[in-house]
Amino acid sequence: MIQEKLYLKGDKLLDISNYEFxxxxxxxxxxxxxxxxxxxxxxxxxxxxxGFPTGIKWEMAADIEGKEKFVVCNADEGEPGTFKDxxxxxxxxxxxxxxxxxxxxxxxxxxxxIYIRGEYSKAIEVFSEIIExxxxxxxxxxxxxxxxxxxxxxxxxxxxxYVCGDETSLINSIEGKRGRSRIKPPxxxxxxxxxxxxxxxxxxSLCCTAEVLNPESDDxxxxxxxxxxxxxxxxxxxxxxxxxxxxxxxxxxTLAEIIYDLGGGINGNKDLRFVIPGGISTAVIKADxxxxxxxxxAFEKRGSSLxxxxxxxxxxxxxxxxxxxNVSRFYMDETCGTCFPCREGNRQINKILKAFKxxxxxxxxxxxxxxxxxxxxxxxxxxxxxxLNFITxxxxxxGKELKFGGKIYA
Amino acid sequence: xxxxxxLFYQDSLLEKLHEIQSTYGYIPETEIDNLSEKYQLSRANxxxxxxxxxxxxxEPTGKYIIRICDSISCHLNESDSVxxxxxxxxxxxxxxxxxxxxxxxxxxxxxxxxGEGPVMMVNNKIFTxxxxxxxxxxxxxxx
Numbered sequence: 001m002i003q004e005k006l007y008l009k010g011d012k013l014l015d016i017s018n019y020e021f022x023x024x025x026x027x028x029x030x031x032x033x034x035x036x037x038x039x040x041x042x043x044x045x046x047x048x049x050x051g052f053p054t055g056i057k058w059e060m061a062a063d064i065e066g067k068e069k070f071v072v073c074n075a076d077e078g079e080p081g082t083f084k085d086x087x088x089x090x091x092x093x094x095x096x097x098x099x100x101x102x103x104x105x106x107x108x109x110x111x112x113x114i115y116i117r118g119e120y121s122k123a124i125e126v127f128s129e130i131i132e133x134x135x136x137x138x139x140x141x142x143x144x145x146x147x148x149x150x151x152x153x154x155x156x157x158x159x160x161x162y163v164c165g166d167e168t169s170l171i172n173s174i175e176g177k178r179g180r181s182r183i184k185p186p187x188x189x190x191x192x193x194x195x196x197x198x199x200x201x202x203x204x205s206l207c208c209t210a211e212v213l214n215p216e217s218d219d220x221x222x223x224x225x226x227x228x229x230x231x232x233x234x235x236x237x238x239x240x241x242x243x244x245x246x247x248x249x250x251x252x253x254t255l256a257e258i259i260y261d262l263g264g265g266i267n268g269n270k271d272l273r274f275v276i277p278g279g280i281s282t283a284v285i286k287a288d289x290x291x292x293x294x295x296x297x298a299f300e301k302r303g304s305s306l307x308x309x310x311x312x313x314x315x316x317x318x319x320x321x322x323x324x325x326n327v328s329r330f331y332m333d334e335t336c337g338t339c340f341p342c343r344e345g346n347r348q349i350n351k352i353l354k355a356f357k358x359x360x361x362x363x364x365x366x367x368x369x370x371x372x373x374x375x376x377x378x379x380x381x382x383x384x385x386x387x388l389n390f391i392t393x394x395x396x397x398x399g400k401e402l403k404f405g406g407k408i409y410a
Numbered sequence: 411x412x413x414x415x416x417l418f419y420q421d422s423l424l425e426k427l428h429e430i431q432s433t434y435g436y437i438p439e440t441e442i443d444n445l446s447e448k449y450q451l452s453r454a455n456x457x458x459x460x461x462x463x464x465x466x467x468x469e470p471t472g473k474y475i476i477r478i479c480d481s482i483s484c485h486l487n488e489s490d491s492v493x494x495x496x497x498x499x500x501x502x503x504x505x506x507x508x509x510x511x512x513x514x515x516x517x518x519x520x521x522x523x524x525g526e527g528p529v530m531m532v533n534n535k536i537f538t539x540x541x542x543x544x545x546x547x548x549x550x551x552x553x
Contacts (some may be wrong), residue, residue: 068415078519078520080524081520081524086522119522121534122534154418154422156424159424159463160518173424194418237525243524276482312486312524323482327482330482333519
């Protein structure tokens with residue numbers, strides 16, 4: 001039987017009086033440089049989807065001179081299939097708070113924001129109470145644990161926009177603007193919120209840093225394999241018998257075990273067709289290619305990505321075209337409209353797929369691939385760039401199976 | 411430096427919009443005027459921000475905002491049958507409000523309960539693992 005590795009997941013952490021803040025105390029003791037060094041040594045990669053090394057981000061931000069620096073916790077979890085950050089905010093908010101403190105201390109920021117998507121009403125309620133309790137206990141605002149480090153933290157609620165998960169869109173949103181992405185460079189670590197150096201970290205990434213700095217879980221950084229260290233929260237959904245949130249160690253479990261052991265296998269009487277490994281902006285992994293250890297590099301090798309950790313199993317019960325249309329509608333509705341290729345491209349893809357379904361028209365796979373390449377090359381933000389990964393991978397792998405009216409196209 | 415500090419201490423426009431909406435149920439034009447003055451933005455600019463975000467309304471909504479997720483994980487678990495039943499029961503399309511101002515229907519993207527789909531939200535309350543009968547029951551409880 002496959003065992004979970006529990007670090008991020010666990011009993012509820014809601015009572016600030018019983019929480020010891022061991023990681024931040026440890027960081028305050030060893031100092032900024034060593035804190036950053038520890039996160040760098042842990043080889044922690046961002047858990048929001050892009051996988052940028054957290055320690056390097058912190059180091060660059062710490063080195064930049066700025067009048068004022070900001071840390072932003074990105075809790076705008078919106079990638080379909082993902083619910084790990086909601087779990088952390090609702091059940092383990094003290095770890096999230098500690099992660100924010102660590103980031104702020106490491107880079108030299110004394111002001112931080114947490115941006116939680118508006119639909120997460122329970123998470124917003126829980127985290128607001130945590131901030132309130134921390135203020136009352138003089139853990140925020142004041143000199144933190146008798147050090148000379150101060151931190152002010154504000155919560156901003158999102159209001160229903162997937163694109164605000166992109167860090168530059170999120171920054172615009174906090175500034176009270178439309179959540180449209182910015183051209184990079186300059187990157188947020190140079191010019192972010194109010195044009196000041198800003199570190200944006202995902203909720204799970206920040207919780208991981210709290211594990212890295214916790215003297216009681218110093219084995220966390222040794223877990224996994226080279227290139228993929230620590231643990232990962234997996235959000236299992238789709239056609240599985242046991243969907244839900246699981247925590248696994250990198251490299252020690254195969255995707256097949258994730259689907260058939262943790263996930264309890266495929267429900268109903270149909271077989272698995274493919275797995276969407278990291279949310280709908282990642283390319284599919286076919287059912288006959290699941291026998292490899294879960295790691296960043298194994299997905300990269302397959303032209304995909306572990307994305308946000310949203311593992312969605314899709315069985316043969318579903319009409320491929322229907323699934324593609326669902327994903328296509330998502331991007332058509334959620335593109336922020338700033339970059340023409342993403343805005344119009346996703347609309348055209350939806351048109352092509354609809355015409356294929358409704359008017360029995362031939363599907364032009366070359367045109368879809370062209371549009372996909374154009375968006376990938378021309379969209380500003382990662383969300384736009386990856387918007388056609390799923391659809392193009394389905395066409396690549398299953399183009400010949402796409403049937404309509406008994407005929408085979410593509 | 412002082413300016414940046416004051417920007418931090420100033421309420422984010424987004425938070426202000428949330429507050430106004432929770433008072434009135436939507437964002438009335440007079441408040442757009444006030445915000446435009448307070449934040450030194452044109453009214454068009456304030457309106458542009460409001461219209462970008464799907465959770466803000468400039469018209470009164472129903473007493474109950476019914477949000478039903480139809481993103482991939484819920485969709486694989488037959489959220490479309492729930493949607494169909496709710497749409498025909500309330501005789502509404504997405505983004506519409508019943509004449510008696512009781513219900514506003516929103517077909518939405520992922521609500522972050524993907525392991526427990528299909529999912530429906532009534533105002534701030536989440537209902538998981540629903541089917542079409544359960545959805546209609548929930549609506550009836552609001553009546």
